[in-house]
Amino acid sequence: MTPSLSLPQRRALRALSFAYFVQATGSLAVSGSLVPIAREWAISESQSAWLLALFGITFALAAPLSQVLFGHLPRRKLVLYGAATFGGGAFLFSLAPDYGVLAASRIVMGLGASLMGPVLVGLGAELVHEKERGSAIAKVLFGLSLASMLGIPLAAWLADAWGPRALFGAVGAVSLLVALNIRLTVPETGAGARIRLSTIGDVLTNTKLLSAFLVVFFIAAGVFATYAFIAPVVRDSFHGTAHDVSVALAVLGVAGIVGNLAVARAARHFSAERLLVAGIGLLMVDMLLMLAAPPHLSLLFAAFTVWAFATDILWPTQQRRVVEVAGPWRGIALALTSAFMFCGIGFGSAVAAWVYPRFGYGGLLGLSVLLLALALASLAVSERAKRREQEKCAAPCSATRILS
Numbered sequence: 185m186t187p188s189l190s191l192p193q194r195r196a197l198r199a200l201s202f203a204y205f206v207q208a209t210g211s212l213a214v215s216g217s218l219v220p221i222a223r224e225w226a227i228s229e230s231q232s233a234w235l236l237a238l239f240g241i242t243f244a245l246a247a248p249l250s251q252v253l254f255g256h257l258p259r260r261k262l263v264l265y266g267a268a269t270f271g272g273g274a275f276l277f278s279l280a281p282d283y284g285v286l287a288a289s290r291i292v293m294g295l296g297a298s299l300m301g302p303v304l305v306g307l308g309a310e311l312v313h314e315k316e317r318g319s320a321i322a323k324v325l326f327g328l329s330l331a332s333m334l335g336i337p338l339a340a341w342l343a344d345a346w347g348p349r350a351l352f353g354a355v356g357a358v359s360l361l362v363a364l365n366i367r368l369t370v371p372e373t374g375a376g377a378r379i380r381l382s383t384i385g386d387v388l389t390n391t392k393l394l395s396a397f398l399v400v401f402f403i404a405a406g407v408f409a410t411y412a413f414i415a416p417v418v419r420d421s422f423h424g425t426a427h428d429v430s431v432a433l434a435v436l437g438v439a440g441i442v443g444n445l446a447v448a449r450a451a452r453h454f455s456a457e458r459l460l461v462a463g464i465g466l467l468m469v470d471m472l473l474m475l476a477a478p479p480h481l482s483l484l485f486a487a488f489t490v491w492a493f494a495t496d497i498l499w500p501t502q503q504r505r506v507v508e509v510a511g512p513w514r515g516i517a518l519a520l521t522s523a524f525m526f527c528g529i530g531f532g533s534a535v536a537a538w539v540y541p542r543f544g545y546g547g548l549l550g551l552s553v554l555l556l557a558l559a560l561a562s563l564a565v566s567e568r569a570k571r572r573e574q575e576k577c578a579a580p581c582s583a584t585r586i587l588s
Contacts, residue, residue: 189320193311196370197323200308203267203362204327207297207304209335210274210355211239214290215408215533216340216433218415219426221348227283230537233412235290237537240530242294243301247523248384250298251516256378259307260370264363266300269293271359278353289352294526296359302519310373332492333437337430340415344426379516387513387520392573395566396509397524399460399559400502404528405535406555407495410471410548412533413540421545422481435485439492446497456505460563463497468556470494475549509570 189197214221218232254262273292280286308324343351387393410417418424418432450459470490477483503521510517532555539547 188316189312192369192371193320196311197308197320199362199365199369200263200304200324201327201330203263203300203366204304204324205331205335206267206327206355206358206362207270207301208328208331209339210270210293210352210359211243211297212236212331212336213339213343213351213355214239215412216336216415216429217343217348217351218413219419220343221286224348225280225283225286228541229413229416230541231283233533233537233540235286236408236412237530237534238287238290239294239297240526240528240533242291243298244523244527244530246295246298247302247526248516248519251302251379251519252381252384254299258372259303259310260366260372262303263300263307263366263370266296266298267359267363267366268296269299270296271356271363272296274352274356274359278349278351278356302522305518307370307373311371329437329496333434337433337437340426340433341430344429379519383513383516384520387510387516390513392509392566392569393506393513393517395562395569396506397520398562399566400506400521401524401528401531402555402559402562403464403498403502404525405532406467406528406552406559408529408532409536409539409552409555412536413548416540417545417548418481418484422479422484424481428481432485432488435488436492439489439496442493442496446493450497456501456508457563457567459497459501460505461560463494463501464556464560464563467491467494467498468553471549471553471556475546509566 214232214236218229221227221232221235222229250262270293273289273294273296276289276292277286280289305324308320312320339351339355342354388397414432415426415429418429422428424432454462467490470487474484474487477487503518506517506521507514532552535551536548539551543550
C-alpha cells in the first residue's frame, strides 16, 4: 500500500516536530534546573523562577505582535528567523556573567519562540493535502509531547551533571541545527496572511473569546505555580535528590502521553466544556490530596501520574474549545491562545516565586487550586456569553424561516 504522505513530506513534518521539541524543552528547561541555575550564578531559587516568568511574559506580548508585524512573511522564513534568535538567546544564557544578562537572554529566547511557535502547526498543515492535515498537525505536535516525556527530564539531568551553562549551550547548538534541518527539508509555502492590530482588539473585546482565553491563562498559571518549583519541592519537602527530580519530570511526561491518547478518544464522545470541567476538577482534587498526603516520594510520583493525565486532557481540549467558539477569528484566536498560555506560565511562576519562600509547598498547592478555580469561573462566563450569542441568532434565524 502506498503511504499517504510522501518521503519529503514526512521529512519536513519530522523537522517541524523536532523544532517544537527543541523550543518546548529550551523554554521550560528552567523549571527542572532551578537549583543548578541558582548555584551557578549565586542567586535565589525565586530569582531562577523569574527567568521562566520572563520568557512566558515576553512570548505572550510578542506572539500576537509578531503576527501583526511579520504575519505576511512566508511561515518557513519566520521559523528560520525564530530558531536562530532562540538559539542566540540560549548561547547568551550559557555565557551570561550575571543575572541581568541571564534575564536578557530569556527575553531573546521568548522573542525567538514568538516568531516560530505560533506558525509551526500552520506550516505543517500547508505542506499536505487537506485530507491529510489532521495527521500532519498530530505529527508536528508530537514534538511537544516528546519534550515533556524526554526533553525536560533530560534537561534537568544535564543541568545537574554538566551545569546549566552546558545545558543552554547545547540548546543553542541544537536550535541552529533545527534551522539548518528546516532549510534543507521544508519547502517554501508562499506568503502568510497579514493580521491587523484592530482585529486583535476585536477579538479581545469579545466577552466569549476573552473569557475563553482566561480559561487558558488560569489553567497554565495554576499548573506552573507548582510545576515551576518541582526541583526545590522534591529536595526540601521530600528530601529527594537531583535524580528524583528527573524521575518526577519523567513520570509527568509519560503519564501525560497516556492522557493525550485518552483525550483523543474522549473528544469523540464529550464536549470540550465537559472535558475541561472534568480535567480541572480532577487536577484540583489531586492537588488537595497532595496537600493532605504525608511527604513520601512514592505518593508524590503517584499524584504526578494523575496530575499529568489531567493536564494532558486540558492542553488540547482548551485549544479545541477556542477553535469551536472563535468562528471567523480562528487563526488569530489560536495565536492568542498561545500568548495567554505563556502569559499564564509567566504569571504563575512569578507569583510562585513570591509564595514559596514564605509559605512553602502547601502555599504553592493552595495557589494552584485558587487559580484553577478561577479557570472554572472563566469557563462559566464564556459559556454564558456563548449561549447569549446563540439566543440572539436564534430569533432572527427563526423569523427568516417563517418568512421564507
